[in-house]
Amino acid sequence: MKLDVNALGTFYRMAREGAGLAAGRLTHMTDVETRVGVTKLNFMRGHELRHDFEDAGEKVGVRVELSGAIDGYSVIVFDRANALRIVETLVEKSDAEEFDEMNRSAVTEVGQIMNNGFIDGWADVLETVIDVSTPEFIKGDSAEPFLGDIETASGDELALLFQSQIEAVGTEVGFSHYLFPTRDSMADLLEQLRASNGIEYDKLDGFDRMAERGAEEIAKTATTLTGIETSVDIRRLNFVSLEAIPQQVPNEKLVGVAFEFEGTPSGFLLFLFDEESADEIIDAMVPSGTASGDDDTDGYDQMGRSAITELGNIMASGFLDGWANVLDTTIDHSTPEFIHDIGAAAVDPVVIRLGENQEFAFVFDTVITADGREFDCEVYAIPDESDLERALNDLDVERIEETPTTADFQQVNNT
Incomplete structure (x- = not known):
């Protein structure tokens, strides 16, 4: 099975079209x-994928099976509280505390209309017909009830899935949508749409495994340099429109380090921390360092900036050396650029630069956390799409397990 940016771009537009139709029907x-x-x-x-379901309490969903132009499953997932809020708007005299038969019926009806909105959008873009089964109401506090019998969601092979979010303006209501196409169905569509x-x-599967190992090495390096025990909490490979990247970054003041890298592939690498995590790192690396409440113009003195950029520089070197070793x-x-800005503003320069030559990007998105201490680090590796395609075409997959994915690090003397 082969994929290219043209085919994935069509899939992305298909997902956006479906999300727009689903949002309109929810409003109606x-x-x-x-x-x-x-x-x-x-x-x-x-x-x-299971991490998404096991992190936020009980969820409620509506699932349908697809056949025709796309074989697979389409699943609408609400947090329990959001599903009950929808019930309150649809069912008069409902106490909306439990999912009795009437409330289940209301949620199922909404879920079916949402699923049909997505599916109609895909069918419009593909100019084809997609058949839909009878909807199934599901609830649970783990992934098993929702995904347990879906082959593409249960294994540890790299699966392509579609994820959209819709929010109600001015309320807490929102939900996620997942499309799980079968591998054969996806291969057929990719073959039809591929333009290169x-x-x-x-x-791509192999490169993702390499990036997974690189993310684990970043966490180990952070532990070595700061003394804070860290681990990889979330790691994903996304294909998104460039304009969507700023929407993924937390809407808060962030501290970080940005790099441009050149070679095969070229691109950009960002390490972003919330201010509390940055302060924790500075305290760990420079005991006399200055946290974000001091008098410097942006809240960090030279020693604080140096600690953050030093950590970012060493993590970047190890991460990119690992890519280079395997490829x-x-x-x-480049030399590290210190960032202290609102999340979207931190990534806008990268989006503008990449946008000169491409509309979409593969984004390696990693979140590193620490138990019991503030250390939330979001890592964004965004390669140039044409360089990435060349690099992957030349990749010897057998090298991935045989080649070290990081450089050797020396302990930093925290004095």
């Missing part, structure tokens, strides 16, 4: 204004 049913949030094409493994030689899917190429990166 509930008289609540809605908006489409982030739409992504996710390349994820089963254990990464494309990338072998197995090579058997050379990747150089």
Whole structure:
């Protein structure tokens, strides 16, 4: 199976079209204004997907099976509280505390209309017909009831799935949508839509495994340099529109380091921390360092900036050296640029630069956390799409397990 940017771009537009139709139908049913949030094409493994379901209490969903132009499953997922809020708008005299038969019916009806909105959008873009089964109401506090019998969601092979979010303006109501196409169905569509030689899917799978190891090494490096025990909490490979990247970044003041890297591939690498995490890092690396409440113009003195940029520089070197080792190429990166800004503003320069030559991007998105201490680090690796395609076409997949994915690090003397 091969994929290329043209085919994935069509899939992305298909997902956006479906999300727009679904949002409009939710507005019509509930008289609540809605908006489409982030739409992504996710390349994820089963254990990464299950993380989404096991992190926020009980969920409620409506699932349908698809056949025709797309075989697979379409699933609408609400947090329990959001599903009950929808019930309150649709069912008179409902206490909306439990999912009795009437409330289940209301949620199922909404879920079916939402699923049909997405599916009609895909069918419009593909100019084809997609058949839909009878909807199934599901609830649970883990991924098993929702995904347990879906082959593409349960294994640890890299699966392509579609994820969209819709939010009700001015309320807490929102939900996520997942499309799980079968591998054969996806291969047929990719073959129809592909406009270039494309990338072998197995090579993208291999590169993702390499990036997974690189993310784990970043966490180990952070632990070595700061003394704070860290681990990889979330890691995804997304295919998104460039304009959607700022929407993924937390809407708060962030501290970080940005790099441009050149070689095969070229692109950008960002490490972003919330202010509390940055302060914790500075305290760990420079005991006399200055946290964000001091008198410097942006809240960080020279020693604080140096600690953050030093950590970012060493993590970037190890991460990119790992890519270069496996790809058997050379990747150089720029000097670190210190960032202290609102989330979207931190990534806008990257989006503008990449937008000169491309509309979409593969984004390696990683969140590193620490138990019991403030250390939230979001890592965004965004390669140039044409460089990435060349690098993957030349990739020897067998090298991935045989080649070290990081450089050796020396302990930093925290004095």
